Amino acid sequence: MSSPESDKSRKYDRQIRLWGDHGQSLLENSQICLINANALGTEILKGLVLPGIGSFTIIDHNLVTEEDIGSNFFLESSSLGQNRAKCCTQYLQELNPDVNGESIDENVDNIIANNSDFFKNFSVVVACSLTEKSLIKLSNLLWDFNIPLIACKSLGFFGIARVQMKEYCVVETHPDNKHHDLRLEEPFEAMLEYCEKIEYGSKVPWLVILFKHIQEYKKTHDGNLPETYKEKIELKDMIRSSMTADEENFEEAIRSVNSSFGGGKPNSTIQHILNDESCTKLSKCSSSFWIMAHALKDFINKEGTGYLPLPGNIPDMTAETALYINLQNVYRAKALQDADVIFRRVQELLEELNKSCDSITEKEVRLFCREAAYLSVTRGSKIADEYEKGSNSALVSSELENIESLMGHYVALRSQDRFVTEHGCMPGEIQVDIDVARIKSQASRLLNDWGINAQLNDDLFHEICRYGGAEIHTISAYLGGCIAHEVIKLVTRQYKPFDNTIIYDGITSQCVTYKF
Amino acid sequence: MVEIVPLNKKWNYLRKILERSGPFQQETFEPSGEILEFLNNTCKILVIGAGGLGCELLKNFAMMGFKNIDVIDMDIIELSNLNRQFLFRRKDIGKSKAETAAEFINKRIAGCKVTPHFCKIQDYDESFYRQFHVIVSGLDSIVARRWINGMLISLVKYDDDGNPDVSTIVPMIDGGTEGFKGNARVILPTLSPCIDCTLDLYPPQVSYPLCTIANTPRLPEHCIEYVKVILWDKENPFNCALDGDDPEHLSFVFEKAQERANKFNITGLTYRLVQGVLKNIIPAVSSTNAVIAAICASEVFKIATSCYEYLNNYMVFNDIDGIYTYKYEAEKNPECLACSSKVRTIAIKNPSSMTLQDLIDYLCNNPEYQLKNPGLTTTLNGKNKTLYMSTVKSIEEQTRCNLTQSLHELNLSDGQELVIADVTNPNSIIVKLKFTDNEVEMY
Ligand SMILES: [Zn+2]
Secondary structure, eight states: OOOSSOHHHHHTHHHHHHHHHHHHHHHHTOEEEEEOOSHHHHHHHHHHHTTTOSEEEEEOOOBOOHHHHHHOTTOOGGGTTSBHHHHHHHHHHTTOTTSEEEEEOSOHHHHHHHOGGGGGGOSEEEEESOOHHHHHHHHHHHHHHTOOEEEEEEEBTEEEEEEEOSEEEESBOOOSSOOOOOOSSSOOHHHHHHHHHOOOSTTSOHHHHHHHHHHHHHHHTTTOOOOSHHHHHHHHHHHHHTOOSOOHHHHHHHHHTTTSSSOSSOOHHHHHHHTSHHHHSOOTTOOHHHHHHHHHHHHHHTTTTTOOOOOOOOOOOSSOHHHHHHHHHHHHHHHHHHHHHHHHHHHHHHHHTTOOTTSSOHHHHHHHHHTGGGOEEEEOOOHHHHHHTOTTHHHHHHHHTOTTOSHHHHHHHHHHHHHHHHHSSOTTSSOHHHHHHHHHHHHHHHHHHTTOOOOOOHHHHHHHHHHTTOBOHHHHHHHHHHHHHHHHHHHHTBSBOOOSEEEEETTTTEEEEEOO | OOOOOOSSSTTHHHHHHHSSOOTTSOTTOOOOHHHHHIIIIIOEEEEEOOSHHHHHHHHHHHHTTOOEEEEEOOOBOOGGGTTTOTTOOGGGTTSBHHHHHHHHHHHHSTTOEEEEEOSOGGGOOHHHHTTOSEEEEEOSOHHHHHHHHHHHHHHOOBOTTSOBOGGGOOOEEEEEEETTEEEEEEEOTTTSOOTGGGGGGSOOOOOOOHHHHHTOOOSHHHHHHHIIIIIHHHHOTTSSOOOTTOHHHHHHHHHHHHHHHHHTTOOOOOHHHHHHHHHTOOOOOHHHHHHHHHHHHHHHHHHHHOSSOOOOSEEEEEOSBSOEEEEEOOOOOTTOTTTOOOOEEEEESOTTTOBHHHHHHHHHHSTTTOOSSOEEEEEETTEEEEEEOSSSHHHHHHHGGGGGSBTTTTTOOTTOEEEEEETTEEEEEEEEEEEOSSSSSOO
């Protein structure tokens, strides 16, 4: 008998364990566009072709140089002088026959100017080392198309990446420290019944032991729950005193006192989402996320009496099998019941909005309910605004006063863009000293534009001129890995992407996030 | 024979770093064309592991001007490697990882000379490891990490004053990943904290109590462990040991675990879970490997060229929620089993009731030791005596009876020194027993 899984499922096994079959399927249906196949660009695509995106398209009209061959793994000596998009596509395609690769030997500015609809074909567009002028045009275009854009650059030991997207809603954020929502404070009926039926003993799940002791505790404390450290110690002592022998389940109950309270109430992030206008004012254009969020809000205000739907999963507990399984079933049944209320509300909403009632499935609603405590919404800003309006001068200005900050790198890298536009070459490509003065004057003008009065450290400008436009492979590989993963997040709609700019300093191995 | 640095422009980018000075350079750095020549012709790097990290590392070194690279890996290529181990293709399944990776790099990068070693790291001795300027490990096994760590420590020679001779120190850069998390560290054996100094960073594997598996299963994992630990030996369906890579074995375990799960009304058992539990699969994705390998290779480049200060000494990476990095200076453990010369003392409260097996269990389960299958010898009345050794069958049979004897019955006395050999270290370690009537540490 052979393995019941498909060949694909075996090949992608190690990553499907992370984002599931549904994440994999979204990935396999994605189309990614790369502008400029330098080392950074191909390292990003490598991280996307391997896990199996649907297809990629490289736009690059440059010819392969010797420097390219020395920094870009997806070229060979024989590629010299040929079109860079074509050569890289060939070697990237070899990585995974499931992925379609295409190359376009054309200046991206022409496509932006004459065939802008072309970009509508893509799930995400990634632009490497694009000139400021082209980037601003592309940013405006993709903002209007509502297609995510990642702009990035690798220079010497420095790097920067910026994500642009209008709105990004995530149901499965996969937080590291998921808290079990057990409702010990606000027990539901089936749970009460279950706990009351059971006698103490060595085979009882700790949840029951803890629950019963909480009831005891409330009796002697005017109906209040233990809140302070001291009160929790008191509860622990109560549990300890009912132990008759070395009982693992009682020990587990004692250990769980600190971590078992506080689930089920929507925190400030969730409240913020539920009060968002997209949630409160639905329209025909509202996405599934917001329709479900609206239904969630209605549930919390009505049937849930202030609580989120129960997720329904409980931790493992030392106990007799049947007692544990029955308890698990009690929680699961309640979770299904809550999700069902929300699903019915979702269907009402769909009808009110004149949308097809099967546009949101019961499965989707159950997942949404299970993850309700961890939903995330990110709203982005336009790169064109950052570049043309200098809309974040307060952030830049305050960060520049902090020595630990990498904001100086941001200013230096932006000045480098300006330098390239003005002088048509990289700072330090030929001569370091003269260019240091030139790039510094670019920086002063930038700060002036932003209305910032700050003293800039010469060192960063000197270092950037030392690089003379060099792209260092390991720095591009680092950024490539990070950016590939951000694209995967955007496409699978799982995990939270960085919001919205990362700056990397490979000299000190620091990576910092800023929001512009 | 020195190869002349080619006059072409291929390494122009690297030369900007190596032939120009800069404000952030390491103090002693002197830019010159000789550094690239050193990378190209002299510097020898060893990459341990040609898996997810190893493939990335080989590519990174080849692109950073290193030409003399060795790679060692005993594994062969499997289908599930192809989502990240990008030097391998479907046609390579079943071939040696080290050999296939080396062949690929040598073909892609003109002038690069990767030498493969299709074997275990334990197959080589000091003379092999001594030839490298830097060693980089991308391993998934803690035992192998500890072994190479011990090996590099034993390469260090000391002068008459007891100070390590810096020229005998081979730096080790170690990377590790799990899902979207990873870490990288720089180790200068005997000078900076080693793998064993920070053993607490590697928590022991999850294990389920036998009584849960046998009597009160609650999770699908318990049902799988039941088939693995109890049913397999009882039914012996294929007259051989359980092999997590054999689809027939997997199907048997899946079927029987499903039966058991049904019997106890346990839900959530899947084929993928069965595989995961049996093979202890760690999720892995290309992007995290790329990031960690890039950090490791950048640090090797810094060490080999002195262009910048290298990482001191540990960093973690996580990109589940945005991108998070954190670096810190781990500290040397003055009582480290591997890199300190201090003899560890084990306090024993009751030597007449503690058996040799108890002592061995302690050495395996205590987080500070985490040994795997220690062999114990000592000196009694001036003679060497093997107390227990499991690695050689005939000796195991001879010494098995000692396991149930108490330390007293074995004539071990207060202050007794035991020499311990274990797979976690190529060298033996010495511990001293301290019999105490007080309630100090254990037993
Ligand atoms: Zn140590």
